Amino acid sequence: MGVLQCAWMEILILGIVYRSLPYEEELVYAEDYIMDEEHSRLTGLLDLYAAILQLVRKYKKLRVEKEEFVTLKAIALANSGKQTHRDLDQQRFCIARNVTSKQHQLNLGGTRVIREAQ
DSSP: OHHHHHHHHHHHHHHHHHHHTTSSSOEEEETTEEEOHHHHHHTTOHHHHHHHHHHHHHHHHHTOOHHHHHHHHHHHHHHTTOOOHHHHHHHHHHHHHHHHHHHHHHHHHHHHHHHHHO
C-alpha cells in the first residue's frame, strides 16, 4: 500500500495522458469526463490542464504506445518512495536554512531584550 501512496499521482496523470491521446486540446479524466481549456479555466484547473496537455503533445509526437505507458507506470511504482541524492541534498539545504533562520531569530530576539533592558 505504501508504494501506491507514493506513486498514485504519477500513475493517475499517465492514465489521463493515455486516454487523451486521440483528442485535440482536451483532457480525458474519465470516460465520461472530458475537459477543454475553457472548462479548465472555469474550474480553476487551467495550470493543471496546460501541464498535462504539454505531456499529451509530447507523447503524441513520440507516438508512445500502450505498452510503453504500462512500462512508465511500472517505473513510477518501482521508483516510488526512493529518495535521490538531489532530493536528500535539497532536504538538507532546507533543514540547514531553517536552523540558520531560527538561530538568527534567537540572536535578534536576545539583542532586543538586552537593548530594551538598558
